[in-house]
Amino acid sequence: MSSITLADQLTSHRKRRQALEQLISFARQITSAGDSMEALQYVTRPSQTGDRKRFSFLSEMAHHLEAQTTDLLKERLSQTDKLLIAETELFLHLAALSEEEFFARHQGAEAEEIQHSIQMLEKRLQAFRRKAQTNVAIRLVLDERGAQLKALHLPISQEQLSVEVLELRQKEQKCRDKIIREVNSLVTETNHLLSQPLYPESVVQAMQQNRARLQEALLHLQAGKSLEDLPFHIEVHEEVRTLPEPFEAQDAPAVSEPLLPSQIPLPATEESPTGFLRVFSRWLNSGMEVSWKDAGQQPRPPEERRSP
Numbered sequence: 001m002s003s004i005t006l007a008d009q010l011t012s013h014r015k016r017r018q019a020l021e022q023l024i025s026f027a028r029q030i031t032s033a034g035d036s037m038e039a040l041q042y043v044t045r046p047s048q049t050g051d052r053k054r055f056s057f058l059s060e061m062a063h064h065l066e067a068q069t070t071d072l073l074k075e076r077l078s079q080t081d082k083l084l085i086a087e088t089e090l091f092l093h094l095a096a097l098s099e100e101e102f103f104a105r106h107q108g109a110e111a112e113e114i115q116h117s118i119q120m121l122e123k124r125l126q127a128f129r130r131k132a133q134t135n136v137a138i139r140l141v142l143d144e145r146g147a148q149l150k151a152l153h154l155p156i157s158q159e160q161l162s163v164e165v166l167e168l169r170q171k172e173q174k175c176r177d178k179i180i181r182e183v184n185s186l187v188t189e190t191n192h193l194l195s196q197p198l199y200p201e202s203v204v205q206a207m208q209q210n211r212a213r214l215q216e217a218l219l220h221l222q223a224g225k226s227l228e229d230l231p232f233h234i235e236v237h238e239e240v241r242t243l244p245e246p247f248e249a250q251d252a253p254a255v256s257e258p259l260l261p262s263q264i265p266l267p268a269t270e271e272s273p274t275g276f277l278r279v280f281s282r283w284l285n286s287g288m289e290v291s292w293k294d295a296g297q298q299p300r301p302p303e304e305r306r307s308p
Helices: 003-043 056-065 070-095 099-105 111-144 158-194 201-222 245-249 276-284 292-297
Strands: none
Touching: 003 070, 003 099, 003 111, 003 158, 056 111, 070 111, 070 158, 158 201
16 A cells, blocks of 8 residues: 555545534534523513522522622613624524534635634634523522512524524434534444554544544444533644655645635625625624624725725
8 A cells, every 4th residue: 555545545534534523513513502592581581480490400500699789680680681682683693503503614615714713603603602601590599589670582483493503403302413423434444444454553543533533433422421520632744744755746736825714705695785604704703892893883994995
C-alpha cells in the first residue's frame, strides 16, 4: 500500500471525526434551544401561578434570588422581559434550523474557524437560555411573595410554542440516535485502521486516544445522559504529516483560500430588508453586548452592499 493511500485513509477518517464533532455541537444547540422554548412557554402563559416542581432544576437559582428585595426582582424581571422580546425572533429561526443548513453555513471554512463559529453560536444560545430561565426563576419567587405578574407577550402563540418544543425534542432525539450510530461506525473504522501495521507509532497512539474518547462518549449516550455533558472532543492531530517523507515531498495542486463563515455572502430574504441570514451573521460576529435587534439596525458595511 502506498504512502499516499495511507494519507487518504487518515484524512477521510479525520474528516468524519470532525463532522461528528459538528453534529454533536448541533445537537447541543438544539437541546439549549429546547430548554429556552420551554421557559418561554411558562413566561407567556396567561396564568403566572408558580410551579416549582416543574422547574425544580432552577431551585438553586431561585434560592439565590430570594435574598433580593421584591422591588429589585421586579426591576430585573422587566430587564429580562425586554431582552427576551428583542431576541426571541432569532431563536424561533434557530429552532427551525435543519442539520443540512447548519453544516452548509460552515462549508469551505478551515477547521479552526468552524470551531470558533460554533463556539460563538453555542455561547449565544446558552446566554439566551440563561435569560429565559432567569426570567422564570424571578417569576417563581415573585409569585410566592404574592406579586401580581403579567404574561410576557411574544410574537408566537402558546400553541405554537408547544409545537416548537415538541419538534425540538424530536430533532434532539434523532441527533442522539445518529450520533450513536456514527460513533459506533467510527470505532469500527478505527479498529480496522489500527489492525494495519503500516502507521508510525505517533499515529497509532493518536488513533488509540481518539478511540478511547469515542468509546467513553458511547457509554455516556447509551446511559441516556445529557448531550451537553458529553465527554467528547476531537483533537486535531497532524496525522498526515507523520507519514513517510515521500508523501510530503510530492507537489500538491494549488487551491484557493477558503472563505471564512463570516465572509460567505448571504442572500437577502423576502422577510426582511437586510435578510435574516445577513443579520444573523453580523450578530454572531458582534460582541456579546450586541442584541439581535441592535444587529438588525446596524448599517450594512461596504462589503455587504450591492453595486448598483
